[in-house]
Amino acid sequence: MVLLEVKDIKKNFGKTEVLKGVSFSLDKGEVLAIIGSSGSGKTTLLRCLNFLEHADSGSFSVDGETVFDAAVEYSDHEIREKRLKFGLVFQSFNLFPQYSVMENLTLAPKLALKKKKLSAAEKKAAIAEIEQKAAELLARVGLAEKRDAYPCQLSGGQQQRVAIARALALKPEILCFDEPTSALDPELTGEVLRVIKGLKGEDRTMVVVTHEMEFAKNVADKVIFMADGVIEEIGTPEEIFEHPQSEKTKAFLNSSLEKMY
Amino acid sequence: MGFVEVTLSLLNGLEQTFLIFALTLVLALPLGLVISFGSMSGFKPLAYITKIFVWIIRGVPLMLQVIIVFYVPGFLLGTPLFTRFGSVVAAFVINYACYFSEIYRGGIESIAKGQYEAGQVLGMTKSQIFFKVVLMQVVKRILAPMSNEVITLVKDTALARVIMIVEIIQAAQNYAAYGLMWPLFYTAVFYLVFVGLLSLLFGFFEKKLDYYKV
Ligand SMILES: Nc1ncnc2c1ncn2[C@@H]1O[C@H](COP(=O)(O)OP(=O)(O)O)[C@@H](O)[C@H]1O
Ligand SMILES: [Mg+2]
Numbered sequence: 276m277v278l279l280e281v282k283d284i285k286k287n288f289g290k291t292e293v294l295k296g297v298s299f300s301l302d303k304g305e306v307l308a309i310i311g312s313s314g315s316g317k318t319t320l321l322r323c324l325n326f327l328e329h330a331d332s333g334s335f336s337v338d339g340e341t342v343f344d345a346a347v348e349y350s351d352h353e354i355r356e357k358r359l360k361f362g363l364v365f366q367s368f369n370l371f372p373q374y375s376v377m378e379n380l381t382l383a384p385k386l387a388l389k390k391k392k393l394s395a396a397e398k399k400a401a402i403a404e405i406e407q408k409a410a411e412l413l414a415r416v417g418l419a420e421k422r423d424a425y426p427c428q429l430s431g432g433q434q435q436r437v438a439i440a441r442a443l444a445l446k447p448e449i450l451c452f453d454e455p456t457s458a459l460d461p462e463l464t465g466e467v468l469r470v471i472k473g474l475k476g477e478d479r480t481m482v483v484v485t486h487e488m489e490f491a492k493n494v495a496d497k498v499i500f501m502a503d504g505v506i507e508e509i510g511t512p513e514e515i516f517e518h519p520q521s522e523k524t525k526a527f528l529n530s531s532l533e534k535m536y
Numbered sequence: 537m538g539f540v541e542v543t544l545s546l547l548n549g550l551e552q553t554f555l556i557f558a559l560t561l562v563l564a565l566p567l568g569l570v571i572s573f574g575s576m577s578g579f580k581p582l583a584y585i586t587k588i589f590v591w592i593i594r595g596v597p598l599m600l601q602v603i604i605v606f607y608v609p610g611f612l613l614g615t616p617l618f619t620r621f622g623s624v625v626a627a628f629v630i631n632y633a634c635y636f637s638e639i640y641r642g643g644i645e646s647i648a649k650g651q652y653e654a655g656q657v658l659g660m661t662k663s664q665i666f667f668k669v670v671l672m673q674v675v676k677r678i679l680a681p682m683s684n685e686v687i688t689l690v691k692d693t694a695l696a697r698v699i700m701i702v703e704i705i706q707a708a709q710n711y712a713a714y715g716l717m718w719p720l721f722y723t724a725v726f727y728l729v730f731v732g733l734l735s736l737l738f739g740f741f742e743k744k745l746d747y748y749k750v
Contacts, residue, residue, distance in 0.1 A: 325657050326656075326657075327653055327656065327657065351661070351662070355659050355660075355661065356659075358656070358657060358659060359659045361657070362657065363657045365650060365653070365654065367648075367650055369648070369650035369651060369653065369654035370654075371651065371654070371669055372673065372748045372749055372750050373672040373673060373676075373748045373750075382658075382668060382669075383655075383658035383659055383660055386660055386664050386668065387659060425747055425748050426748070427748055427749040441658070442657075442658075445658060445659060
């Protein structure tokens with residue numbers, strides 16, 4: 276069943292065409308890995324999906340419902356509702372430094388409660404639920420004992436795992452990762468990749484921009500190779516990694532292999 | 537002239553000093569935030585006007601501003617707009633709000649874009665992001681420059697005597713007029729205690745915010 280359908284997304288920054296018409300679809304529960312050299316537009320694509328950039332043309336839908344159409348002007352309020360279908364894990368974690376790990380997870384869900392009109396009892400129950408859910412998520416990413424720690428007391432890998440839990444706390448339908456391990460020391464990438472891999476087992480739909488080719492090969496159901504703002508090649512991991520069709524894909528894979536050895 | 541008598545009359549002056557200080561602080565802290573929003577406004581004319589205003593206020597001596605606020609409305613309108621004390625407070629509030637606004641602006645602009653974006657993707661509103669995410673980080677960033685500015689304010693209150701407010705220095709000078717100099721030097725003790733207490737207070741805040749890094 277198609278969950279995410281992206282149609283002909285284009286994005287310019289001034290005169291630079293960064294995305295030149297990107298279309299793809301993703302089934303529920305699938306993991307999509309996006310690879311490609313730096314500057315090819317991977318981050319911009321994720322930012323468009325998360326409403327951090329407004330695409331110049333194109334549209335995308337989730338579960339058959341159009342959530343973005345470049346022709347439509349959305350109000351801030353509408354954007355806030357629509358973007359919650361997506362979650363985004365940043366390369367640089369972006370945890371809130373003044374809040375404990377637990378507070379990082381519960382802040383946004385609790386603020387969202389304020390907009391709902393609830394009785395005192397309902398509110399109390401809702402808050403308890405948010406906290407319980409957050410505790411579960413922390414356990415899920417292996418950081419239950421860090422609930423009262425502050426971000427500055429955590430390693431990069433732990434911070435990124437908190438960031439993943441924070442994104443999950445809002446129950447996104449599609450979770451996006453922008454090079455989640457690029458800011459980490461090599462010995463810390465494993466713990467983050469394992470968490471992401473574990474999420475796949477829970478039937479989560481994910482879009483992962485990554486330079487970790489092994490990860491893309493082993494975890495993704497679908498791989499997109501992006502070059503110069505277009506999808507140069509799309510296919511299963513076998514198709515992309517074992518039998519790449521495009522010369523650009525071959526060149527990119529060769530150069531990333533060279534980096535590994 | 538006895539020590540006790542001089543001390544009592546200097547304490548009287550210190551009361552004025554303290555009132556100018558406290559009122560300026562209480563009013564200029566929030567006004568500065570408003571001015572900093574003006575200077576960062578996406579609406580360019582507002583940003584330019586605010587910046588020119590800040591430039592003028594920071595570019596003209598505070599003593600002159602006190603004189604202007606007190607005398608100029610009188611010339612123009614025939615009656616003064618403020619009392620002496622009111623003039624001092626008005627001039628100080630505007631002046632310090634402008635200085636504070638620049639400190640706020642520096643603090644706000646130093647917060648990483650990623651903090652705003654993290655708030656956005658979590659569905660927070662602009663004001664939630666500002667008040668719940670950015671503000672405490674700004675507070676931590678600006679604590680040191682603010683403490684400098686606040687300590688300067690303590691000593692700037694002495695400018696009030698340019699329009700005959702009897703703050704502590706003026707109280708001491710009233711003795712100097714009779715050839716008694718030591719009360720003037722004695723005022724330093726009061727300033728040092730005042731500033732010392734403020735330093736302790738700021739040190740306490742810094743410690744309080746030590747638990748996180750920005
Ligand atoms: N806000 C921006 N303003 C101008 N140019 C941008 C902006 N964001 C990205 N770009 C440009 O768009 C191109 C693609 O960037 P990006 O999406 O970050 O690529 P990737 O994530 O694949 O490395 C780059 O050439 C980059 O310089
Ligand atoms: Mg990128």
